[in-house]
Amino acid sequence: MTSPGQRRIDEIGDESRRRILDAAEELFAERGFDRTSFVDIAKRSGISRGSIPWHFKNKDGLVMAVVERVVDRIWPAERYQSVPSLTEVFTETAELLRSGNSALVFMVLVEALGDRGVVTEQYQQFFTRRREGIEVLLRLRRPADVDPAVAEGKERAAAVALNGALLGIHLQALVDPENVDLESALVSVATMFDRNIADVWA
Template sequence: MSDGSGVAEHGRRRIDEIGEESRRRILDAAEELFAERGFERTSFVDIAERSGISRGSIPWHFRNKDGLLMAVLVRAMDRFLPPERYRRALPSLATLLLDYESWARSGNSALIFMVLTEAMRSTGPVRGQYQEFFDARRRRVVRWLCAQRPAGTRGGADNRERATAVALNGAVMGIHLQSLIDPDVDLDAALQSLATLVDGD
C-alpha cells in the first residue's frame, strides 16, 4: 500500500530501519575511535572505514563532527543512566550515584571530559549543546531534591535547590575525573561519602 508519495509503507519502514542501522554503526565506530585516538585525531574517513558506512552519510545523520561527538556522549550516558528509569519513582541519591559509578567504570566514560574540552574552547554549537546536556541533568537532580521535601512543602524549585544541583553535579564530575587520572582514588568510597554528606544535611 502506498502513502501517496509513491513509496509503499513496507518500503518506507525498511528505509527507516536502514537509516537507524547506519546511525547505530556510525555511533559505535565513533565511540570506539574517540576512546582510542581522541576527538582531534579521529576523522570522518576513519569513522567511515570502521563503520562500513560511506563518509558522506555521517554529516547527513549528524551535521558535523561536534554533533556526532554530542550524540556519542548522550547515547553512552543514556545506556547506563536511561531517563525512563527515573520517571516513575525517584531513587535515593545513593542509587543515583551507584548508577553513575557503573557508567564511570565503563570503557568510554572519559568522553564526558572530551566534550567538556571541546565546549570550553568553542563558541559554536558544541558549547550550547553541552550546556543543554548538563542543564537536563541538573533538572533531574532538582526534581530529586524537591521530592525529598516533607509532604505539604513540595512545589517549584528554589535557588538553594538549583545551587545544590550545580554543586552535586560538579562534585560527581570532579570525583570521576580524579578517578580517571589517579588510580589510587577510590571512586566507590568517594561517591558513597558524597551521598552520606548530602543525605545527612
Template sequence: MGSRGRRRIDEIGEESRRRILDAAEELFAERGAERTSFVDISERSGISRGSIPWHFTNKDGLVIAVVERAIDRAMAPERHRSPPPLAELLDDYAAWVRSDNSALLFMILTEAMTSTGAVHQRYQEFLAQRRDGLELWVRLQRPENVDPETAARQEHAFAVALNGALIGIHLQALIEPDGFDLDDALRSTATLFGRGLADVWETPPAPR
C-alpha cells in the same frame, strides 16, 4: 508509502545511527576526536561518509551524541524505581566511570572552555541536561506542603552542587585511578547529599 514501508525506513535510519555512534565511540576512545575523521568512522561502521552529517550535522554534534548516549546507557532511568535512591544512581555512575569510554565526558572540555562556537554551546546544553536530570530527581521527592516556587531555586542549587561533585570525582578517578577508592568517594557523596536533601525545602533561598 504504506506504514510498513515507513517503519522499515525508520528502522534502517536508527540502525545506521547506532552503528555510527558505536564506531565513533570506539575510535574516539582509541585516538581522540580530533584525530578521528568521518572517513575513519565510515570505514569502521560500514555506513557511507555522507550519512554521518545527515544524522549529526557535524563532528561537534556527533561528539556530543556519543557522550550523551554513554551516560544515558550507564544511568538509564527505566532501570530504576522512581525516584531511585541516590546510592543506586551513583552505583551506576561508578560503573560508567570505570568503563573504557568515560573519558569522553572530558574529551571536549578544553575546546568548550576556550571557544565560543558550536562546541561551547553544545557542551553548555549537555551540562544543563545533566543538571536537569538531577533536579528532576530532587523534585520528585518534594514534600506536598512545600511551595513549588520557593523550592525550585533550592532544588536547582542542589542539582548544580551534586553535578559538580560527581564531575570532580570522575575527573580525579581518570587522572589518578589508584589515588583513592571510587566506591568509597561516591558512597560518601550519596550520604552527604542524602542527609542534605531535607534541607533543600527547609532552608529559604538566599535573596538575589
C-alpha cells in the same frame, strides 16, 4: 499507519546511525576528537562518508551524539524518577562509569572550554539535562509545606552542586585511579546528601 517499506527504511537508518556512533566512539577514544575524520569513521563503520552529515549535520553534532549516548548509558536521566535514594543512584553510576567509555565526556569538555561555540552550546544543554534529572529527584522528596517558588531555586543550586561532585569525583578517578575509590567516594557524597536532604529547603 506506517507502511512495511517505511518501517524498513527507518530500521536501516537507525542501524546506520548506531554503526556510525559505535565507530566514532571507538575512534574518539583511540585517537581523540581532532585526529578523527569522517573518512576514518566511514571506514570503521562501513557506512558511506556522505551519510554521516545526513545523520548528524557536522562533526560537532556527531561528537555530542556520542557523548549523549555514553552519558545515557552511565547516567540515564529517567533513573531519577524511580529511585528515591541518591545513594542508590550514585552506586549504580559508579558501576556504570567503570564499564563505559566515560573519559569521552571530559574529552569533549576540553573542546567546550575552547573557542568552539557549537560544542560549548551543546555541552551547556548536556549539563542542563543532567541537572534537570537531579532536580526531578529532589522535587519527588520536597516537603509539602515548602513554597514551590522558593524550592525551585534551592533545588537548582543543589543540582549544580551534586552534578559538580559527580563529575569531579569521576575525573579524579580517571586521572588517579590508584588513589581514588570511585564507588566509595560517590556513595560518601550521596549518603551525606541523603542524610541532610532537608537542608536543601532550609
